[in-house]
Amino acid sequence: MNLFLRSLAKLLALLSLGFFMAACTAKSGSDTADLTWQPEEINGKKTYAELVVGYSQIGAESEWRIGNTASILEAAENLGVELLFSDGQQRQENQIRAIRTFIAQRVDVIGVSPVVETGWESVFQEAKDAGIPIILVDRRAAVSEDLYTAYLGSDFIEEGKNAGRVMVDLLGGEGHIIELVGTVGSAPALDRYAGFREIIQEYPGMKIIASESGDFTRAKGEEVMADLLKLYGDEIDAVYAHNDDMAIGAIRAIEAYGLKPGEDIKIVSIDAIRDAFQMMIDGKLNATIECNPLLGPQFFELALKVANGEPVPKWIPSEEGVFFPEDAAEIMPLRRY
Ligand code: GZL
Numbered sequence: 001m002n003l004f005l006r007s008l009a010k011l012l013a014l015l016s017l018g019f020f021m022a023a024c025t026a027k028s029g030s031d032t033a034d035l036t037w038q039p040e041e042i043n044g045k046k047t048y049a050e051l052v053v054g055y056s057q058i059g060a061e062s063e064w065r066i067g068n069t070a071s072i073l074e075a076a077e078n079l080g081v082e083l084l085f086s087d088g089q090q091r092q093e094n095q096i097r098a099i100r101t102f103i104a105q106r107v108d109v110i111g112v113s114p115v116v117e118t119g120w121e122s123v124f125q126e127a128k129d130a131g132i133p134i135i136l137v138d139r140r141a142a143v144s145e146d147l148y149t150a151y152l153g154s155d156f157i158e159e160g161k162n163a164g165r166v167m168v169d170l171l172g173g174e175g176h177i178i179e180l181v182g183t184v185g186s187a188p189a190l191d192r193y194a195g196f197r198e199i200i201q202e203y204p205g206m207k208i209i210a211s212e213s214g215d216f217t218r219a220k221g222e223e224v225m226a227d228l229l230k231l232y233g234d235e236i237d238a239v240y241a242h243n244d245d246m247a248i249g250a251i252r253a254i255e256a257y258g259l260k261p262g263e264d265i266k267i268v269s270i271d272a273i274r275d276a277f278q279m280m281i282d283g284k285l286n287a288t289i290e291c292n293p294l295l296g297p298q299f300f301e302l303a304l305k306v307a308n309g310e311p312v313p314k315w316i317p318s319e320e321g322v323f324f325p326e327d328a329a330e331i332m333p334l335r336r337y
Pocket of ligand 1: 291
């Protein structure tokens with residue numbers, strides 16, 4: 001055999017030995033040490049490392065929203081998901097623009113928390129036509145069910161009913177109530193409005209003497225409550241606020257008016273943010289109904305299943321409780337938002 005053929009034979013022998021070792025190493029590696037690499041696909045299914053998600057957030061209007069955003073960003077970071085995040089600054093047109101951008105960028109899944117219930121059919125249809133599934137997070141949209149894959153969020157009607165039950169107990173079944181409504185047309189505002197009335201309508205002595213929107217913000221809640229105190233003053237027995245931020249604004253207005261919030265005027269609100277626990281410790285808030293914003297991990301688990309075409313429930317409700325002043329000091333340190 002001439003020199004060239006001998007050299008070629010040696011080269012092929014070395015190469016085949018090297019290949020075999022590599023295979024063994026990989027095999028022995030998988031048998032012994034943990035795999036540090038994350039395969040992009042397992043059995044043809046995407047993993048988090050390969051998932052690309054577009055998320056259209058409402059804004060930063062409340063402590064609840066800030067906690068919700070933190071949960072989503074933290075979960076994406078922890079799971080290694082590529083997240084395109086857009087803050088809509090509480091304007092629907094910004095959210096629609098963001099969704100169109102996500103479609104153009106061919107993300108795997110779109111998550112959206114709709115600022116209001118209506119006006120989404122067209123852009124959701126565009127996502128459907130592009131084959132990109134939509135997951136509603138936190139708030140629902142009034143569209144046909146074929147335009148979104150799942151809704152991950154609270155039962156706002158039940159939250160309103162819980163607030164009503166607590167208010168009945170606080171007022172002994174009779175009194176004049178001021179209602180501070182959330183963002184007009186939003187799912188939580190519509191449902192908390194309805195749920196509360198479902199309970200108090202059983203008590204003819206309980207009357208809502210005014211119902212105005214504070215848009216889920218502290219500043220607007222304080223402004224609206226100050227105006228209503230001028231109109232109704234000592235007639236007011238209680239405030240029902242659709243979120244803690246408006247309740248905290250109302251507490252400021254009640255104190256400025258010269259009355260004691262939590263005593264002269266009872267206050268029930270929703271969200272259970274950390275500042276609400278402080279208000280209960282200070283005796284200025286009588287109860288807060290939990291609305292869980294920590295939806296990040298659940299959202300991405302859902303998004304991965306949807307991206308892989310796995311069946312998911314149409315609605316995944318959050319688990320939530322009711323909190324009172326007597327437990328506030330013990331629970332507050334445990335609260336994450
Ligand atoms: C409820 C959420 C609401 C909160 C507010 O799920 O959409 O929006 O109750 C927030 O604090 O602004």
